[in-house]
Amino acid sequence: MNFLIKIFKATILILIISSLLVLVIFYLGSNYNTISLKADKIIYGEEYWNINTDSLAEVLVSKMDLNEKIDQMYGEKMINSIPKFFGSYLFKNRFAHIYAGKNERLNIPPWVLSDGPRGARVLDKNINGVTTFPVAMARAASWNIDLENQIHQVIAKEMRANKTNYAATPCINLLRHPGWGRAQETYGEDPWLLGELGLAAVKGIQSHNVMACPKHFALNSLENSRWVLNVEVDERTLREVYLPHFKKVIKEGKPASIMSAYNKVNGEYCGSNKMLITNILRDDWGFEGFISTDWMYGLYDGLDGIKAGLNVEMPWQDEYSYKLLEDGIVQGEIKESDIDKLVLNTLKTRLKYAFSFDSIDYNENIILNNEHIRLARHAAEESMVLLKNEDILPFKKINNIKVAVIGKIANLDNTGDLGSSNSSPPYVITPYEGIKSYNEKLNNKVIYDDASDINKAVDIAKNSDQVVLVVGYTYKDEGEYILTKGEMLKSAEAKELVGVKGIGGDRINLSLRDEEENLINKISKVNKNLVVVYVGGSAIDMRKWEDNVPSIIFSWYSGMEGGNALARILYGDVNPSGKLPFTIAENPDDYPYFNPYTDTITYGYYHGYSLFQKFKKEIAYPFGYGLSYSEFEYENFKMNDFKKEDSVLKFNFDLINKSNVSGNEIAQLYVGFENSKIERPLKLLRGFKKIQLKPGEKKTISLQLNKSDLSYYNTEKKKWENEDISYNFYVGGSSQIKDLLKINRNIY
Ligand code: BGC
Numbered sequence: 001m002n003f004l005i006k007i008f009k010a011t012i013l014i015l016i017i018s019s020l021l022v023l024v025i026f027y028l029g030s031n032y033n034t035i036s037l038k039a040d041k042i043i044y045g046e047e048y049w050n051i052n053t054d055s056l057a058e059v060l061v062s063k064m065d066l067n068e069k070i071d072q073m074y075g076e077k078m079i080n081s082i083p084k085f086f087g088s089y090l091f092k093n094r095f096a097h098i099y100a101g102k103n104e105r106l107n108i109p110p111w112v113l114s115d116g117p118r119g120a121r122v123l124d125k126n127i128n129g130v131t132t133f134p135v136a137m138a139r140a141a142s143w144n145i146d147l148e149n150q151i152h153q154v155i156a157k158e159m160r161a162n163k164t165n166y167a168a169t170p171c172i173n174l175l176r177h178p179g180w181g182r183a184q185e186t187y188g189e190d191p192w193l194l195g196e197l198g199l200a201a202v203k204g205i206q207s208h209n210v211m212a213c214p215k216h217f218a219l220n221s222l223e224n225s226r227w228v229l230n231v232e233v234d235e236r237t238l239r240e241v242y243l244p245h246f247k248k249v250i251k252e253g254k255p256a257s258i259m260s261a262y263n264k265v266n267g268e269y270c271g272s273n274k275m276l277i278t279n280i281l282r283d284d285w286g287f288e289g290f291i292s293t294d295w296m297y298g299l300y301d302g303l304d305g306i307k308a309g310l311n312v313e314m315p316w317q318d319e320y321s322y323k324l325l326e327d328g329i330v331q332g333e334i335k336e337s338d339i340d341k342l343v344l345n346t347l348k349t350r351l352k353y354a355f356s357f358d359s360i361d362y363n364e365n366i367i368l369n370n371e372h373i374r375l376a377r378h379a380a381e382e383s384m385v386l387l388k389n390e391d392i393l394p395f396k397k398i399n400n401i402k403v404a405v406i407g408k409i410a411n412l413d414n415t416g417d418l419g420s421s422n423s424s425p426p427y428v429i430t431p432y433e434g435i436k437s438y439n440e441k442l443n444n445k446v447i448y449d450d451a452s453d454i455n456k457a458v459d460i461a462k463n464s465d466q467v468v469l470v471v472g473y474t475y476k477d478e479g480e481y482i483l484t485k486g487e488m489l490k491s492a493e494a495k496e497l498v499g500v501k502g503i504g505g506d507r508i509n510l511s512l513r514d515e516e517e518n519l520i521n522k523i524s525k526v527n528k529n530l531v532v533v534y535v536g537g538s539a540i541d542m543r544k545w546e547d548n549v550p551s552i553i554f555s556w557y558s559g560m561e562g563g564n565a566l567a568r569i570l571y572g573d574v575n576p577s578g579k580l581p582f583t584i585a586e587n588p589d590d591y592p593y594f595n596p597y598t599d600t601i602t603y604g605y606y607h608g609y610s611l612f613q614k615f616k617k618e619i620a621y622p623f624g625y626g627l628s629y630s631e632f633e634y635e636n637f638k639m640n641d642f643k644k645e646d647s648v649l650k651f652n653f654d655l656i657n658k659s660n661v662s663g664n665e666i667a668q669l670y671v672g673f674e675n676s677k678i679e680r681p682l683k684l685l686r687g688f689k690k691i692q693l694k695p696g697e698k699k700t701i702s703l704q705l706n707k708s709d710l711s712y713y714n715t716e717k718k719k720w721e722n723e724d725i726s727y728n729f730y731v732g733g734s735s736q737i738k739d740l741l742k743i744n745r746n747i748y
Pocket of ligand 1: 294
């Protein structure tokens with residue numbers, strides 16, 4: 001009996017202790033306080049307020065002891081951060097505010113990260129939703145730089161209203177293979193397009209005094225083994241293919257920060273890769289901001305980090321521990337002045353933002369205002385790509401008909417990955433909801449079927465006048481490689497995580513699910529008034545069904561307003577104008593070698609259209625391709641007269657809308673190197689413009705190009721050089737030769 005009482009008492013005690021623990025974690029998890037992120041004049045006092053921020057940073061560093069300096073070099077202390085982090089996640093399904101670099105003694109305000117490739121991620125107390133845009137790959141398909149800038153202004157404003165001031169975005173890693181799990185977070189396969197859109201994003205973010213952080217530097221184009229992968233790359237490939245977009249964004253956008261990648265490059269982890277972060281980023285490109293690691297497993301040796309020039313370890317203090325760095329100084333491995341230098345990079349940048357003047361009050365009324373929501377819909381409309389259309393679209397606006405919307409994901413909140421790029425919209429208009437509410441005005445009956453019973457779905461399609469079949473993916477099929485909670489607890493080390501079954505991650509198979517392919521083929525036999533709408537973040541293999549369907553739209557993960565945008569495109573209120581930011585191969589085996597479970601891979605000089613064109617591989621749809629309800633014609637492509645010493649080349653051409661519908665065309669400028677004496681691609685994108693034309697309208701368009709953008713990297717001389725050859729210049733509506741006008745010139 002006594003024994004039973006003891007067991008009973010012990011159980012009660014365990015229950016009480018664990019409830020208390022849960023309460024503590026819950027409390028910490030909900031501890032969103034209102035720490036100011038801006039420098040406060042009163043606290044600082046006139047003495048500091050009026051000196052420039054660079055000098056102030058120097059004064060402050062000179063007043064810090066070694067530990068205070070080290071405190072500037074990581075996110076938060078594990079003891080504060082871990083309960084808050086996991087508490088927020090488990091109980092609130094939220095990402096916590098991590099206050100990095102705060103120093104109360106010296107009145108230094110912290111910086112607080114929010115991810116945000118499609119909308120602010122970290123939410124403040126009482127805020128439950130933010131404007132959620134289509135994913136970055138969708139926006140890349142819009143080829144609209146102004147739009148990308150506006151979107152990032154909105155994201156930045158909403159971040160500020162959520163009490164964060166550091167945006168871990170844009171992701172500008174190159175899409176080397178469409179199976180990459182995080183393809184949706186980036187802007188496609190082409191360095192030029194990546195650079196232009198990344199730059200627009202950085203400028204948009206920073207215009208609201210939020211620090212931008214392009215990521216992941218560098219060569220992070222494979223997901224599942226990102227923590228252990230070593231990417232081998234030769235110097236020309238690195239400089240000409242994988243880095244030009246980073247270079248443009250850094251040099252022209254001057255982002256406050258940059259995030260290193262998890263993987264190794266040529267044998268060295270990116271977080272401590274001196275060649276990348278000091279030789280290239282700082283010395284060659286003049287980067288003045290601070291470099292932070294990707295989160296957890298971003299740095300493996302603190303002393304290597306210091307030697308390589310890494311400023312901040314995120315999100316916790318681990319390798320940049322007091323002991324390790326103090327011992328390193330005592331043993332002469334590193335010097336305290338190395339630390340001073342790294343802290344100064346960070347503080348100079350941070351203070352600029354902490355002291356910057358805000359022209360608006362970033363309060364919660366900013367979030368989700370009508371203008372932001374309209375922009376979310378507009379972004380979705382601009383990004384959808386009409387891939388195939390045999391006189392089906394736009395659907396006729398007739399009354400009293402039956403419209404079928406079919407598919408497992410046709411009525412799903414499906415705005416993309418739920419990893420770090422997640423954003424929380426207050427609602428999502430699904431394809432079915434958008435089509436339904438559009439058809440209400442026409443008095444049409446819209447029937448939704450999830451196709452769980454394929455015969456029933458086929459029957460509904462057969463008996464309908466218009467059929468929209470929505471196929472594709474969700475966060476479970478592609479995205480950041482996320483482990484389930486149990487697996488995360490079991491495996492402590494990065495290398496143990498690779499190969500464990502997680503959610504999302506890379507796609508090895510580029511086809512749709514068998515049942516979806518089957519459904520498409522069956523429905524296409526019974527109703528030809530059919531459009532297949534694909535939802536996903538990258539290319540798919542369509543060989544098994546493409547010829548059978550009359551019409552295909554790539555609608556991507558289209559954000560909170562995606563369903564409305566889709567309906568307006570289907571019925572012609574909006575003329576589609578998106579174009580593919582990647583090549584779709586005819587045969588997926590023709591893409592570069594890709595293996596999500598390898599620890600070493602070589603990235604070669606060719607990928608995307610440069611590979612398909614050079615090696616004459618068949619493609620299904622070219623880079624830069626997309627249809628419209630209008631018909632455009634290009635004429636009179638000319639190069640302006642120039643002197644040999646001119647550094648800029650100017651081109652003109654006429655663009656005509658031959659149809660009776662207004663539309664937007666994305667004109668692309670390519671440069672061809674067929675006559676090159678060295679190994680080079682056949683052609684590369686070097687400019688583009690989105691142009692609006694009324695029915696029958698003709699416009700003369702000009703584009704220009706810097707001669708330096710024709711150069712290649714001479715690895716022997718370690719510099720960029722131009723070849724004295726005749727170049728081909730092309731302009732047109734896609735990267736395929738039949739869509740392009742060509743001129744050939746020697747420019748020297
Ligand atoms: C991702 C980063 C992200 C960070 C913080 C990492 O797992 O790779 O892109 O910014 O988490 O959420």
